[in-house]
Amino acid sequence: MQIRREEKAPAAPTVEDVARAADVSTATVSRCLNAPDRVSERTRERVMAAVRELGYAPNFGARALAAKRTNTFGAIIPTMENAIFARGLQAFQEALGQNGVTLLVASSSYRPDLEEDQIRELVARGADALLLIGHDRTPASYAFLEQRRIPVVHAWVHDPASPRISIGFDNRAAMKALAHEVMARGHDRLGVITAAREGNDRARERFAGICDAMAERGLDPASLAVEETPYSIPNGAEAFTRLMARDPRPTAILCGNDVLAVGALGAARKMGIDVPGSVSITGFDDIEIAEIVQPSLTTVHVPHREMGRRAAELLLALRNGDAAPQSVALPTHIVWRDSLGPAPKTPA
């Protein structure tokens, strides 16, 4: 596999070579690659055999310059670590695959500047359309997307006020409903473990939902004990440990997602703190592990698979120029498990 500088790479086979080998027109070859459903099975098999035999790869350059569809979509997610985006993205890719679209994914590490470069890169690589997470990004990113008229669907958020096409849920209302349930169990010293809210509208909205609920119950949102840390199990554990060192000590910790909550549960066990006897812990997302940990995690269920599948339908409709697709709001619900209990009678 080693490449030596002095070696010249062999000339790439052309669409003409494939057409000649398969004894069809170049138009038929390009149909086989770009609109296989419009070609007979037998022809397609013959052409694809030639494609394989010659090691042909569609000349993206020519296709891009001819402004043809590439049938490649891009997605930029904040992280590939932990399962937060994995399930939705898998469903998104499966739905695209059924429509002959290949998905290429980039991960921005929650950095809007990196996302901006990646948006430009995916468009340069000929992505027909993009899936982006949330509405927070650099003005330059939006300017570029609008200048180039790139079809975009924003997922994991739903902001009725935004003109941008999105599919997601009301992060603020969902977390507010959970916070109300927590306080209804007598908890009035609340803590939160959240990811950085800067540049992450999901984190910001979930945080705001807790403050909304506190205000409605006559608690001062300023009394909320806040730990901000990147989403990871170890970070959740460290943040929980810091919260337990506070005076007064919170009796309920609302976590910005299940990954942080699983870390918090692990730390509680190491510290010998009974959950939910002494402290209640809640999550957000309902990833598979929420059901496995001990105690199992009371959390907000997000329909990740449906969101991914329908995001694909939306983005295909946008790319195809179908009648203006509408943003979609998906319902969430609280999943009752074992990590949320009544506030302890005596101060923990």
Added chain:
Amino acid sequence: MQIRREEKAPAAPTVEDVARAADVSTATVSRCLNAPDRVSERTRERVMAAVRELGYAPNFGARALAAKRTNTFGAIIPTMENAIFARGLQAFQEALGQNGVTLLVASSSYRPDLEEDQIRELVARGADALLLIGHDRTPASYAFLEQRRIPVVHAWVHDPASPRISIGFDNRAAMKALAHEVMARGHDRLGVITAAREGNDRARERFAGICDAMAERGLDPASLAVEETPYSIPNGAEAFTRLMARDPRPTAILCGNDVLAVGALGAARKMGIDVPGSVSITGFDDIEIAEIVQPSLTTVHVPHREMGRRAAELLLALRNGDAAPQSVALPTHIVWRDSLGPAPKTPA
């Protein structure tokens, strides 16, 4: 964001437009995009400002046709669900990013035919080099990669017999060592939960390692109770339930990875089966959750981050045509936790 068919997309800004706006040569613009380290900070800032302002995206077509470097690498992983590949891939991307290389990822759903299409697609999109998982793929995939002289590093495997550049570990020896430890604790009725071995050399090698160890201890590998199922927590749970229904019932279940093992632990708890009192369960990978579940999982630690980081170094060296890089074997070790215990005295 909606695209109407009749609207013509605006003409894309050219490299000349950027050069004019930044008052530099087009060569300088292209250096800023392709070899930023070879441009002064001040010049780069001026050029990138113009790039953003104009919404310029490098004309991939022209670049591809000129056979220039795109500084985009591709990776194809079998799945984005669950954290198996996430950690290594994140480290891989971070190391590439420090070298100005963008990573685009595709997920093949463990289907070699899809991987073949994705390899062709990534090359068509101008990927300079590819990271692939394992050595199992279609002959057409290898033929294409060799015809086109695409630099490739194979990760998660190390096969000294293979001439292909790989970075990984000896899956067979690692699982064999764990199986020996299991049998050393008196277990002689073993079960395994493995992913499909067809097209997955990691799964095949780990399975073979168990059989090696059994043979060395005078147990008939044919007596191994085998459940084959795709990697997922629910699948691990179902496979465990089926194994517990066997007669004789295995007293130790070796799982092909931690995801399956976590599912098995969850099923054991639901069934009221004491782990490790009645049945021992082991994993493979040492993903974060292995330490969190109850009982915590005895497993094989794989240095995912180091593998990802060094895979990036290897692939950059290949792409740059540096002196022939060598395949790298990374050590693994058993992590002792609570899910492996002595075989029960009385039949479980």
